[in-house]
Amino acid sequence: MQDSEHIIICENPSINDVIAKLNEAFNERRTTIIVGSCRVDYHGRASSKLEYGERIVIIKEDGSVLVHRSKGYEPVNWQPSGCVLQALKDNDELIIKATKRNPSETVTIFFDRVYLLSIFKLIDEGKFSLYASEEDMQRAILIEPTLIEEGFKPIDYERKVEPGFIDIYGVDKNGRMVVVEIKRRTANKEAVLQLAKYVEYLRKDLSREVRGILAAPDISREANHLLLSLKLEFRRVDPKKCFKILKKNRVRKITDFFK
Template sequence: MAEVELLKEPELNEALEALRRGLAKRLVILIIGCCNVHYKGRASSKLEPGDRIVLIKEDGSLQVHRPYGYEPVNWQPPGCVFHTELHEEGLRLVAVRHTPKEHVRITFSKIHLLTLLNLVDSGAFALHATEEDMQRAILLEPSLIEPGLKPITYEKRVEPGFVDIYARDREGRLVVIEIKRKTAGRDAVLQLHKYVQSLKKEAKTPVRGILVAPKLAKGAQKLLVSL
């Protein structure tokens, strides 16, 4: 059963104590408040003060949402190291990654709601769809793959065959997405690698490959990392 601790309109020092407690226990943390956000890494960005929804998950990932839209305006993947302090501007939360070196710094001047959640989710995920259904879903909601992904086209012809989805990520890099309805094995990984190499020669710019499948066969993950 989920355990919930909720602080409504807390003082910043009270919120800091709760936030540190939640981070130490690797809880899911939901913060709603007025904040500004700075990102520095491969690029840089600044978000002026406004009411935002900040979500930290137990895996160390971070999302910052505005009151509208489904994509986070700032985010960091799992594995972040978090630093917290009371600053002259307010409560400061910094999510740091070392590889690549980047950070998101959030400064709250006011917190409306802070919730610590010990959630339990052991449910299995089952996908019943054709590859065409999966392709259509990604084209309609690219954030299913990752925030900031922008499809360019689909069924793009390249020398080795056809790319299921051709896109660009939030860093401006080209992305090749290969979709498999069932378990993806060595052949799928090598096929994706051929597409990526072909497009690197054609585009002369960084190209990423993403393999979308409900499951990877034994050895496929290791091969993906090695290529």
């Protein structure tokens, strides 16, 4: 949206003007915001009727439609992505029809007044990540050690050794020592080196084979290269899954309490 030509902002536009601009926006898959007085009909899985009032309507570039009132998290009416959009005029009203198949559903918005029309080409490549805290991930792995691998048995966590604290250590199904380093976000080289430090120390200290496993939602290319060269291992651990395990565990405890 660097170019200002990609922004259209009209205060109190005429209905005809809105219709022309909307149809162009639908064609070019722009994101549109309309603020004005409208009523809304919905027919599909259910039916609904919303009387006139001042609302915010958002039409996104994937064809999703949201009608928001002045309160609350949820839209009062909506249409999921992938619907067919149409703007037309009838009785001096602006009518926006959003139609979808399977299930067949229609949302029709009747504007008798538009205060603001704005159309954008939103550029948004930003990555969204949902994660648990490192402690959450650690607890989840202790509850559900198969998150690391089949047969992994944790022995202790936050164990102090000379170079620092080991997140989790235990043994694998073959009785080999395993050190686990947890990162809640994409692991970088620093994380690999941290793991390497512990593994190195334990190998020397115990004079036995020690496996090092980096547990994180992802690992950077460079870090992975380093990891492989150091003969360490990576295990993808999904933070969302960790959440679920913790949550389930909480529930289980509560139900246990009521038994």
